[in-house]
Amino acid sequence: MLTNGLEKRTLSDVDVRDAFFDELYRLAVEDRNVIFMTADMGAFSLERFKRDFPKQYFNVGVAEQNMVSVAAGLALAGKKVFIYSIVPFVTLRCLEQIKIDLCGMNLPVTVVGIGAGVMYGGDGPTHHALHDIAVMRALPGMTIYNPSDALLTQASVRLAYEQAGPVYIRLEKGCLPVLYEDAGGGFQQGFTQLRAGKDISIMATGLMVHHAVTAKDILSRVGLSVGIFDIYRLKPLNEQALLEVMIHSPRVVSLEENSRIGGLGTALSELCADAGCRVPLMRMAWPDGHCREACGREEIHRHYRMDARSVAERILDWVRNT
Amino acid sequence: MPTDKTTLSLSQKARDIRIQTLQMITRAGKGHIGGDFSCTDILVALYYGGVLKVDPARPDWPARDRFILSKGHACEALYCILADQGFFPETELTRYQQPGCILGGHPDRSIPGIEADTGSLGHGLGVGCGLALGARLDGKDYLTFVLLGDGECCEGAVWESAMFAARHKLGNLIAVIDNNGMCVTDRLEDCTALEPLAEKWRAFGWDVQEVDGHDFNSLLSALSGVRDRVSSTPLMVVARTVKGKGVPFMEGRLEWHHGVPKGEKAAQALRALKEMEC
Structure with a gap:
């Protein structure tokens, strides 16, 4: 059985990055105005796109600023453009081009950043993506997706394609456990309640949703009932619906692979402050600083006590001590 | 080649645009006279010299040429031209930078005749x-034209675009540099080694023509034939210009980058423009 082109039974075997590029391939077949540009960043699943659509594929070289401006020009000429590189290079390096050329003119260009959070691990702070959410969230008219599994990643391609203005997709790679069996409501809500729970609501995004799932299991053993919400669209937040959830939660935890400055936790805090919602909120994120641990993603998560077990322990401490 | 009559009328048009630009800026109390006046003749050549294919009645006409003012701070001169051509009412010029006016201190796409938001340098190309x-x-x-400043060429992104255009053989791209030799607070030669500018563009794979940016014969010798040009190489026209051209006390003077004359100085500038030789 096919679900938007992905075989259901093999969803867990699909690399989320392949899910993304395979969907983009399908889009390029349907619409010759779909253009893909990369600043010299490849992927195995991109090879056939490059081979089959030479007029829709451009490697601009390591020149991200120009890539954004050219994408803007192509969009002005009627194209739907996807631009691609490692997160910091395709966001911060060319931030002003994104602000002026894409957001200022509200053009349908999708910025695709590979390497959410500390996915690039030992490559260090130059390659880490811990500030992109804060920065991209500040740009007017920008829509941000941070998908957490293969199906959602695949869906984000269509969602971006259908958007009239700029979109940023924070992309994972590798095979992630399946969170979504089908596309259901088409991911229009901006978030999904994945698990019900009455004591604590964890609002997580990206890879951290999986940590939340594991943490829930750990916490359930000590009698805590945890609800899990996958905030896959970071901007615009579904403010009213999220506020409803928070107002009715005894406690809320935000969980993200991003600096604690400006990301999901900040966005939820702003939402609460503006609405006068006084729910206890613990923001779990990376501290302000450069992450220089020369090791893999999992080790870095443990180091910062952001792995699933540590997340559960920290939540338990919080519940017991406050 | 343009006739003497053509260049005379272009010179007169350029003088009128400069006068209107000065009046617009002195009225608003802000603007970039120096950079406006160095590129006024380039803009007049493009819009009145039979180069750009645009239709003021249909600013979104799909077949129009695209013109991007990458040195967006010279928008006052362009606004005067667009109003004169009929893209929007001339009354807008009198309200420049006033509440409710469509014309801001840097151009944006909401203004009829403006193709792209500019003002931060290094984006337009x-x-x-x-x-x-x-x-x-x-x-x-359609052809795409971009007007850059030479100070703008200090931006690295310009050279990223230069390489891209050459690699993709964008023979339908024509750029002009308003080469007045000055940036905001200094002469360019005191900031960076921009020269030899034309050689740089040649080395980056562009066809380059060097012209006198205040001589319509010279400007049109490079720009008139662009539509008939059969080439897979982008064209760069390096136009040697003088910042503040037309007002002797402003010419080549840094303080008139965004200085605005008042009182007798403004009257003196206006007289100088009216007496400008056409």
């Missing part, structure tokens, strides 16, 4: 590359 590439992919024959 890349956007122009995208427009030119888009035209080629779709088999459309």
Whole structure:
């Protein structure tokens, strides 16, 4: 059985990055105005796109600023453009081009950043993506997706394609456990309640949703009932619906692979402050600083006590001590 | 080649645009006279010299040429031209930078006749590359023109775009540099080794023509034939200009980058423009 082109039974075997590029391939077949540009960043699943659509594929070289401006020009000429590189290079390096050329003119260009959070691990702070959410969230008219599994990643391609203005997709790679069996409501809500729970609501995004799932299991053993919400669209937040959830939660935890400055936790805090919602909120994120641990993603998560077990322990401490 | 009559009328038009620009800026109390006046003749050549194919009655006409003012701070001169051509009412010029006026201190796409938001330097050539590439992919024959400042060429992104245009053989892209030799607070030669500018563009794979940016014969010798040009190489016209051209006490003086004359100085500037030789 096919679900938007992905075989259901093999969803867990699909690399989320392949899910993304395979969907983009399908889009390029349907619409010759779909253009893909990369600043010299490849992927195995991109090879056939490059081979089959030479007029829709451009490697601009390591020149991200120009890539954004050219994408803007192509969009002005009627194209739907996807631009691609490692997160910091395709966001911060060319931030002003994104602000002026894409957001200022509200053009349908999708910025695709590979390497959410500390996915690039030992490559260090130059390659880490811990500030992109804060920065991209500040740009007017920008829509941000941070998908957490293969199906959602695949869906984000269509969602971006259908958007009239700029979109940023924070992309994972590798095979992630399946969170979504089908596309259901088409991911229009901006978030999904994945698990019900009455004591604590964890609002997580990206890879951290999986940590939340594991943490829930750990916490359930000590009698805590945890609800899990996958905030896959970071901007615009579904403010009213999220506020409803928070107002009715005894406690809320935000969980993200991003600096604690400006990301999901900040966005939820702003939402609460503006609405006068006084729910206890613990923001779990990376501290302000450069992450220089020369090791893999999992080790870095443990180091910062952001792995699933540590997340559960920290939540338990919080519940017991406050 | 243009006739003497053509260049005379272009000179007169340029003088009128400079006068209108000065009046607009002195009225508003802000603007960039120096950079406006150095590129006024280039803009007049493009819009009145039979180069740009645009239709003021249909600013979104699909077949129009695309013109991007990458040195967006020279928008006052461009606004005067667009109003004169009928893209929007001339009354807007009198309300420049006032509440409710469509004309801001840097151009944006909400203004009829403006193709791209500019004002931060180093963006326009890349956007122009995208427009030119888009035209080629779709088999459309409009041309894309971009006007840059030479100070703008200090931006690295300009050279990223230069390499891209050459690699993708964007022969439908024509750029002009308003080469007045000055940036905001210094002469360019005191900031960076921009010269030899024309050689740099040649080395980056562009056809380059060097012209006198205040001589319509010279400007049109480079720009008139661009539509008939059969080339897969982007064209750069390096136009040697004088910042503040037309007002002797402003010419080549840094303080008139965004200085605005008042009182007797403003009257003196106006007299100088009216007496400008055409």
